[in-house]
Amino acid sequence: MLLNQTPRASLRIAFASTQQVRHASLMRRPKRPYTFxxxxxxxxxxxxxxxxTSPQPVYRSxxxxxxxxxxxxxxxxxxxxxxxxxGRLKRFRGRFGRGWDAEAxxxxxxxxxxxxxxxxxxxxxxxxxxxxxxxxxxxxxGEAAGKKEEVKxxxxxxxxxx
Numbered sequence: 001m002l003l004n005q006t007p008r009a010s011l012r013i014a015f016a017s018t019q020q021v022r023h024a025s026l027m028r029r030p031k032r033p034y035t036f037x038x039x040x041x042x043x044x045x046x047x048x049x050x051x052x053t054s055p056q057p058v059y060r061s062x063x064x065x066x067x068x069x070x071x072x073x074x075x076x077x078x079x080x081x082x083x084x085x086x087g088r089l090k091r092f093r094g095r096f097g098r099g100w101d102a103e104a105x106x107x108x109x110x111x112x113x114x115x116x117x118x119x120x121x122x123x124x125x126x127x128x129x130x131x132x133x134x135x136x137x138x139x140x141x142g143e144a145a146g147k148k149e150e151v152k153x154x155x156x157x158x159x160x161x162x
Contacts, residue, residue, distance in 0.1 A: 033053050034053070035051040035052060035053055036051070036052060036053070036054065036055050036056075036057070037049060037050075037051060037057075038050055038051070038052045038054060038056060038057060038058070038059055039057065039058045039059070040059045040061060041058065041059065041060045041061065042061050042064045042066055043061060043062060043063070043064050043066055043067045044066045044067075
């Protein structure tokens, strides 16, 4: 090998074959589900058509913006309506009574003859007294005090019975 000749040509070939190649990565198109045409019937009988993924051709709404008191708070006919479609209110009243009803709360606030009205602070105190006395009654009956069992040593070192 002469001084003028260098192994550059062979190095170029070696580098050209090991050069990194990057192809474009595959990006899949998003899957869009098929949408069906659906006729929606509101509670007042009005209808409109919409596109949806539900295959049901006709949807009848029982509760919507026309008969819901949250959407129509000024409507007088919706204020006192209690729809017990599944019987849940009846079961609740059977278990817990009617003390939780809105009318009962309004009627309880009225002052009876010869009685003074309780302030909100006094009514909260009476509830707190009721809660605090519940534990005291259990103590008096001996139900709240638990018996502590003696821990037996197994004789195998630290710790109690396992």
